[in-house]
Amino acid sequence: MSDATQPASSLSLSPNPSELAELIKQAARHLGFDFASVAPYEPPPHADTFPDWIANDYHGTMAWLAKHPDRRMDPRVQWPQGKSVLSVGMSYHQPRPMDAPDPADPSRGRFASYAWGFDYHDLILPRLKALGKAIDYLAGRVVNARAYVDTGPILERPLAAAGGAGFIGKHTLLIHWKHGSYFLLGELLLDLELPSDPARKPLFGCRDCHSCGTSCPTGALDTPYLNRANRCISYLTIEHRGILPRNLRSELRNWVFGCDICQQACPYNTRGLLPTREPWFEPRIPDWGAPPLLELIALDDDQFGAMFKGSPVKRTKRRGLLRNVAVALGNWGSDEAIPALKRVMEDEPEPLIRAHAAWALGQLSEYPAVRVVLDRAFKHETDEIVLEEINTSLDHGIHGINGTTEKN
Numbered sequence: 463m464s465d466a467t468q469p470a471s472s473l474s475l476s477p478n479p480s481e482l483a484e485l486i487k488q489a490a491r492h493l494g495f496d497f498a499s500v501a502p503y504e505p506p507p508h509a510d511t512f513p514d515w516i517a518n519d520y521h522g523t524m525a526w527l528a529k530h531p532d533r534r535m536d537p538r539v540q541w542p543q544g545k546s547v548l549s550v551g552m553s554y555h556q557p558r559p560m561d562a563p564d565p566a567d568p569s570r571g572r573f574a575s576y577a578w579g580f581d582y583h584d585l586i587l588p589r590l591k592a593l594g595k596a597i598d599y600l601a602g603r604v605v606n607a608r609a610y611v612d613t614g615p616i617l618e619r620p621l622a623a624a625g626g627a628g629f630i631g632k633h634t635l636l637i638h639w640k641h642g643s644y645f646l647l648g649e650l651l652l653d654l655e656l657p658s659d660p661a662r663k664p665l666f667g668c669r670d671c672h673s674c675g676t677s678c679p680t681g682a683l684d685t686p687y688l689n690r691a692n693r694c695i696s697y698l699t700i701e702h703r704g705i706l707p708r709n710l711r712s713e714l715r716n717w718v719f720g721c722d723i724c725q726q727a728c729p730y731n732t733r734g735l736l737p738t739r740e741p742w743f744e745p746r747i748p749d750w751g752a753p754p755l756l757e758l759i760a761l762d763d764d765q766f767g768a769m770f771k772g773s774p775v776k777r778t779k780r781r782g783l784l785r786n787v788a789v790a791l792g793n794w795g796s797d798e799a800i801p802a803l804k805r806v807m808e809d810e811p812e813p814l815i816r817a818h819a820a821w822a823l824g825q826l827s828e829y830p831a832v833r834v835v836l837d838r839a840f841k842h843e844t845d846e847i848v849l850e851e852i853n854t855s856l857d858h859g860i861h862g863i864n865g866t867t868e869k870n
């Protein structure tokens with residue numbers, strides 16, 4: 463029976479904006495997202511610090527980050543038609559089984575855990591598009607949308623925090639009460655007015671904890687809430703193309719793709735987190751993302767392609783990954799690495815990999831065989847940069863005549 467005193471809207475079958483927002487968040491959960499929240503269509507808190515971050519060159523060689531700062535800081539500039547930001551998060555957390563090989567073993571190459579399985583972009587973007595279709599249905603009209611997973615100039619973490627999805631930790635990652643920071647974000651900018659979720663003040667936040675900063679070997683997180691990305695191991699091993707800064711190579715330890723050190727140090731990630739529901743993230747990289755370095759350095763183009771098909775690791779290409787593996791072989795400090803590094807110096811066509819192998823040999827200078835390998839490589843090498851690395855390695859601990867070797 464209808465109540466004539468009720469406003470017309472409550473008699474309608476179309477949901478009101480709050481109900482619609484709730485239905486959309488439920489649809490997101492049905493589509494496998496672990497959480498969803500709505501933020502106001504405006505610059506998120508602290509967005510105005512972005513130009514300083516760029517001016518300080520913390521973005522290193524990620525020139526694309528410096529483009530369109532006005533768009534990145536304000537979704538209204540990026541897409542004027544939009545009216546709300548829907549952020550979604552998906553956990554990739556998988557506790558390593560007790561009997562998995564120890565990833566800290568320096569003879570192994572370590573991959574960040576988000577990269578153990580298939581590429582998250584290929585999972586989240588289609589799911590966001592499916593969510594867009596569900597929103598059309600729920601809203602009873604075609605809702606125009608822009609879907610992003612690292613693919614658009616927006617500040618994903620601050621926007622998700624502004625919608626109450628969690629809080630930004632001192633490591634600059636977003637922390638969710640159930641999922642810690644081991645999740646990935648995606649967004650739909652919508653031309654649909656939805657009520658925003660309140661940004662939640664964290665109960666405890668980071669307080670005086672700075673474990674992420676003190677555990678970061680490169681000092682990238684020395685200042686709370688600031689990542690000097692040009693020193694971040696994740697940047698160095700994935701985004702930085704070319705020669706790695708010499709002063710940071712030892713600090714990469716055995717990380718060969720990305721890094722989880724700041725996340726592992728965070729107390730919000732050490733208590734029982736819910737594991738991911740997505741088989742997509744199941745480890746495809748052997749030994750729970752920590753295979754032997756000697757296997758990695760031996761990968762040819764075809765083997766690299768087969769091992770990392772559909773994986774985020776393909777981003778570095780073989781040359782980038784093997785550059786990092788060469789550095790990790792030097793950091794291992796074992797003479798077991800010498801035959802593999804010798805083979806690189808003799809047969810590897812990619813100068814970038816040879817250059818870092820020469821550095822790695824320099825780290826093993828207490829083994830007499832190294833001098834022979836480097837001397838021989840110096841005689842045959844034609845690439846200027848590799849020659850310089852060989853010379854520095856010879857100079858470093860081995861001390862040839864006058865500290866260098868004459869090329870003849």
Ligand code: B12
Nearest residue numbers: 508511512574618635636646647687689691696697720721
């Ligand atoms: C570029 C980039 C990187 C760079 C730079 C990282 C950085 N901290 O900026 C590198 C390659 C190093 C990187 C590494 C990683 N990344 Co990344 N990255 C991005 C990307 C594409 C852009 C980030 C960006 O705009 N950086 C510029 C800085 C200035 O912006 P911001 O950190 O967001 O900074 C804002 C806040 O810090 C805030 N702020 C400033 N001052 C203050 C003060 C206070 C008190 C507060 C609260 C906030 C605050 O305002 C800033 C704007 O200036 C985003 C996707 C996106 N479009 O957002 C993914 C993203 C941030 N990365 C992600 C991931 C998973 C990682 C890694 C964990 C991967 C890995 N395991 O190796 C590491 C983590 C390293 C770390 N501690 O940040 C996830 C983060 C998910 C989460 N839980 O937070 C994102 C969102 C990708 C995604 N779609 O899921 N990444």
